[in-house]
Amino acid sequence: MNTHVMDKPVGRTRLDDRTQDIIGKPLDRYEGALKVTGTAPYSHEHLQGEDVAYGFLVLSSIGKGKVTSIDTSAAMEIEGVLSVVEGDNIPRASAEPMSDGHKMANGGVFHYGQPIAFVVAKTFEIARQAAHLVKAAYEEEEGRFKLSDEKGRARISDGGVMESDTKRGDFEKAFEKAEVQYDETFTTPSQSASAMEPHATVAKWDGDQLTIWSSGQLVSSNTTQIATGVGIEESQIHFICPYIGGGFGSKLGIGPEAVLAALAAKKVGKPVKVALTRQQVYQATSRRSEAIQRIRIGCTKEGRITAIAHENWLANSEGNDFFEPAGVSTVFLYAGEDRLVTHRVAQTDVLMTSAVRAPGEAVGLLALENAMDELAEKLGLDPIEFRKINEPDKNPQDDTPFSSRKLLECYEEGAKRFGWTDRPEKPGARREGDWLIGYGMAAGSRKNMIVPSSADVELTADGRLTIRSSMTDIGTGTYTILSQIAAEVLGLPIDRVDVELGDSRLPSGSGSGGSFGANSAGSSVYVACEDLIAQLAKRLDVDPESLTLKDGFAIAGNRQVPIGEIAGGQTLLASGSIKPGETAENTHQASYGAHFCEVGVNAVTGEARVRRLLTVAAAGRIFNEKTAKSQCYGGQIWGIGGALMEDLVVDARSGMIVNHNLAEYHVPVNADIQNLEVVLLDEHDPYGSPLAGKGIGELALAGVGAAVTNAIYNACGARVRDYPMTLDKIIAGMTV
Amino acid sequence: MTTLTVNGKRHEVDADIRTSLLDALREHLALTGTKKGCDHGQCGACTVLVNGRRINSCLTLAVMHENDEITTIEGLGQPENLHPMQESFLHEDGYQCGYCTPGQIVSAVGMLGEFKDGWASHASGDLEGKLDLSDAEISERMSGNICRCSAYPNIVNAIRKASETKETA
Numbered sequence: 001m002n003t004h005v006m007d008k009p010v011g012r013t014r015l016d017d018r019t020q021d022i023i024g025k026p027l028d029r030y031e032g033a034l035k036v037t038g039t040a041p042y043s044h045e046h047l048q049g050e051d052v053a054y055g056f057l058v059l060s061s062i063g064k065g066k067v068t069s070i071d072t073s074a075a076m077e078i079e080g081v082l083s084v085v086e087g088d089n090i091p092r093a094s095a096e097p098m099s100d101g102h103k104m105a106n107g108g109v110f111h112y113g114q115p116i117a118f119v120v121a122k123t124f125e126i127a128r129q130a131a132h133l134v135k136a137a138y139e140e141e142e143g144r145f146k147l148s149d150e151k152g153r154a155r156i157s158d159g160g161v162m163e164s165d166t167k168r169g170d171f172e173k174a175f176e177k178a179e180v181q182y183d184e185t186f187t188t189p190s191q192s193a194s195a196m197e198p199h200a201t202v203a204k205w206d207g208d209q210l211t212i213w214s215s216g217q218l219v220s221s222n223t224t225q226i227a228t229g230v231g232i233e234e235s236q237i238h239f240i241c242p243y244i245g246g247g248f249g250s251k252l253g254i255g256p257e258a259v260l261a262a263l264a265a266k267k268v269g270k271p272v273k274v275a276l277t278r279q280q281v282y283q284a285t286s287r288r289s290e291a292i293q294r295i296r297i298g299c300t301k302e303g304r305i306t307a308i309a310h311e312n313w314l315a316n317s318e319g320n321d322f323f324e325p326a327g328v329s330t331v332f333l334y335a336g337e338d339r340l341v342t343h344r345v346a347q348t349d350v351l352m353t354s355a356v357r358a359p360g361e362a363v364g365l366l367a368l369e370n371a372m373d374e375l376a377e378k379l380g381l382d383p384i385e386f387r388k389i390n391e392p393d394k395n396p397q398d399d400t401p402f403s404s405r406k407l408l409e410c411y412e413e414g415a416k417r418f419g420w421t422d423r424p425e426k427p428g429a430r431r432e433g434d435w436l437i438g439y440g441m442a443a444g445s446r447k448n449m450i451v452p453s454s455a456d457v458e459l460t461a462d463g464r465l466t467i468r469s470s471m472t473d474i475g476t477g478t479y480t481i482l483s484q485i486a487a488e489v490l491g492l493p494i495d496r497v498d499v500e501l502g503d504s505r506l507p508s509g510s511g512s513g514g515s516f517g518a519n520s521a522g523s524s525v526y527v528a529c530e531d532l533i534a535q536l537a538k539r540l541d542v543d544p545e546s547l548t549l550k551d552g553f554a555i556a557g558n559r560q561v562p563i564g565e566i567a568g569g570q571t572l573l574a575s576g577s578i579k580p581g582e583t584a585e586n587t588h589q590a591s592y593g594a595h596f597c598e599v600g601v602n603a604v605t606g607e608a609r610v611r612r613l614l615t616v617a618a619a620g621r622i623f624n625e626k627t628a629k630s631q632c633y634g635g636q637i638w639g640i641g642g643a644l645m646e647d648l649v650v651d652a653r654s655g656m657i658v659n660h661n662l663a664e665y666h667v668p669v670n671a672d673i674q675n676l677e678v679v680l681l682d683e684h685d686p687y688g689s690p691l692a693g694k695g696i697g698e699l700a701l702a703g704v705g706a707a708v709t710n711a712i713y714n715a716c717g718a719r720v721r722d723y724p725m726t727l728d729k730i731i732a733g734m735t736v
Numbered sequence: 737m738t739t740l741t742v743n744g745k746r747h748e749v750d751a752d753i754r755t756s757l758l759d760a761l762r763e764h765l766a767l768t769g770t771k772k773g774c775d776h777g778q779c780g781a782c783t784v785l786v787n788g789r790r791i792n793s794c795l796t797l798a799v800m801h802e803n804d805e806i807t808t809i810e811g812l813g814q815p816e817n818l819h820p821m822q823e824s825f826l827h828e829d830g831y832q833c834g835y836c837t838p839g840q841i842v843s844a845v846g847m848l849g850e851f852k853d854g855w856a857s858h859a860s861g862d863l864e865g866k867l868d869l870s871d872a873e874i875s876e877r878m879s880g881n882i883c884r885c886s887a888y889p890n891i892v893n894a895i896r897k898a899s900e901t902k903e904t905a
């Protein structure tokens with residue numbers, strides 16, 4: 001195994017030489033023909049034609065307490081019901097990302113809609129009917145369902161993806177002394193990932209070997225989680241997920257149905273298929289925490305920030321330590337000597353909270369970037385000018401150098417393309433009929449990282465290459481970009497590269513999450529290809545550096561050999577691994593972008609429509625322009641949703657998620673979207689990975705919502721610090 | 737037994753009286769291209785054509801379709817033989833995870849048929865007069881198909897481009 005530890009910046013590579021000229025190209029997706037014909041199999045679609053049973057979850061109808069008894073007699077009387085799984089070992093919800101296993105209910109009820117039993121029947125229809133006949137008796141306790149009520153009891157947590165507190169200097173003192181002060185509190189709602197494919201699993205036993213087809217973003221830890229829940233060794237599990245119908249964080253930890261399907265399949269002696277209903281996805285997997293965010297900024301009259309604080313209060317259920325890292329960008333986005341970012345978690349008896357696309361930035365930047373807009377106005381500065389004054393030249397938290405940061409270029413390019421100078425001077429200044437027009441902008445950043453990842457490559461005598469990794473493709477374009485990386489490095493025509501992913505028997509890939517997938521898994525493929533080149537060079541008795549690889553040929557001196565023939569008919573195998581190293585410590589890494597938005601606000605109804613939205617971003621090397629831009633459009637649209645509509649409503653009396661379906665949990669639909677533009681600046685980050693890339697999938701969401709709501713203010717004078725910015729709140733806040 | 741005609745082929749289906757058309761396709765006929773996103777008419781992932789018109793197959797029972805011609809994504813085209821709308825979604829990257837995609841594509845084909853027949857929409861300037869297939873028309877008419885990956889801009893591009901090729905219309 002060839003392992004590359006990212007201790008040093010990478011120099012010039014074959015990706016820079018572009019001999020094959022395929023890296024970055026907007027190729028169609030590798031698996032595209034399967035997806036557009038409906039022949040790519042998702043989790044619930046395996047074992048077609050086999051004799052299977054169907055499972056259906058039974059959820060609790062109280063929010064807090066104990067299950068005292070479960071009466072399954074009426075359910076068992078239905079013809080075709082095979083079994084009802086109940087008892088202690090039932091997952092409360094999804095497993096926490098990267099954890100060893102689910103939190104189990106053990107007879108307790110920790111949130112409304114918690115799994116309490118699992119019915120298995122001959123058909124889906126029978127299982128569903130029987131599930132409704134399972135009767136539970138409870139001992140109900142008083143629940144805590146509102147973050148605002150529990151805020152005073154919130155505690156530090158060490159289970160987050162960042163330190164709960166980061167401090168520099170003495171914020172309170174500096175803030176008190178500041179010439180200009182800003183102090184406002186924002187509330188952002190709970191949200192749901194709402195991937196279109198519900199969490200689903202097919203479980204099949206062969207003796208003591210378990211095959212699981214399930215939707216998991218992180219194959220390695222998902223396999224561990226199932227092993228723990230079922231009580232077997234990981235080596236007994238074959239976990240398969242070649243296609244995932246969207247995850248957005250909600251499938252980082254495996255859903256509650258996977259363990260139950262495996263236990264049930266053992267019990268009934270045949271494979272079990274189960275998909276959560278849409279309501280169950282909302283009620284029994286995971287969600288983004290609601291947040292209370294206080295922003296304080298002190299600055300000079302000229303607009304130089306001297307003190308900046310972002311204090312956050314988040315919710316999670318008992319025993320779950322994750323917190324929405326809402327202050328993550330405030331740590332480094334703007335200058336200022338005295339700084340404070342804190343997170344406190346309050347226990348509530350509501351479904352656990354976990355990562356949803358761009359955890360932290362998605363909601364934290366709403367508050368920070370609204371605050372920057374308000375403060376710019378107070379100072380009489382253009383919002384871009386104010387941000388430029390406070391652009392740090394190194395990480396303001398600890399003085400580490402930025403690995404790369406093109407935020408100023410993003411502002412400039414964006415302002416030019418958008419026509420920022422044409423911005424209406426003040427609320428109400430531009431009107432077209434009933435529509436008030438406004439412009440707004442915001443900055444965005446997303447922390448960058450790589451995580452350990454491995455891949456194999458196999459070169460056969462016919463000159464074809466196969467890449468293998470347990471890495472997943474959740475719609476991000478992984479199949480395609482891995483093939484492009486290998487084709488570029490090995491000089492292969494793209495149609496000679498095959499990719500196999502999403503299988504626990506393959507080398508352990510990073511999985512998809514935190515925007516680390518492309519760089520981590522891609523780097524492992526890169527390292528494996530480098531190893532393969534070394535093998536080829538050795539056989540040709542030349543230096544790897546002097547070997548030119550192009551169009552399936554190896555060219556050295558005056559020799560030109562088809563690459564597959566170098567090993568004399570043998571198959572060549574190479575392995576590669578990547579690990580984060582010193583560059584993660586001695587540089588500060590993030591992707592950056594600037595968003596520019598034009599809205600129309602209806603002066604009569606308060607309806608806000610995004611008329612155009614431009615994102616200019618710099619995220620290191622782009623591996624496929626088409627799939628990268630698609631990710632960015634997706635991020636922009638999530639940003640619009642977060643600003644204007646997404647709001648997971650919890651009933652404060654019972655903890656029930658009231659709008660647990662796609663008609664009432666509003667996500668953007670096609671008619672909500674028009675005129676999106678994404679510009680990716682040329683950038684290479686040699687500290688980020690051997691590919692010189694950085695994460696992009698979440699960046700395009702980070703800050704978008706604030707650009708939208710800043711534009712709403714510019715249009716009509718409404719500042720709303722309680723998200724989402726729905727029309728009732730806009731009307732109430734309008735000043736024109 | 738229910739007789740269903742799907743993609744030009746007759747099938748005998750031994751399904752529960754409560755089996756939706758969607759579950760009959762997916763669980764009885766192994767036609768899993770049609771997806772289940774919500775099972776109650778909110779997402780469009782299950783869109784199929786019944787006698788040429790698009791419907792949500794989760795909202796109708798299989799037994800109600802004995803004499804109907806049902807077309808699913810598998811009937812439009814196959815990986816080696818793509819329908820122009822499939823081809824267009826592929827080239828325009830009108831999808832990401834691919835889960836809503838069969839529904840989007842079948843819906844788009846059905847939508848163009850409705851458009852051709854002069855059905856107006858909320859975005860139409862005029863209920864009677866000539867319709868113009870603007871982006872706003874496409875977006876409006878495709879809003880029953882949710883895409884959480886949010887491929888909407890490329891979905892609109894794909895449909896516009898496909899509508900310009902003869903075979904689709």
Ligand code: FES
Nearest residue numbers: 775777779780794
């Ligand atoms: S599955 Fe039929 S509309 Fe959602």
Ligand code: FES
Nearest residue numbers: 832833834883885
């Ligand atoms: S492509 Fe993923 S939901 Fe549409």
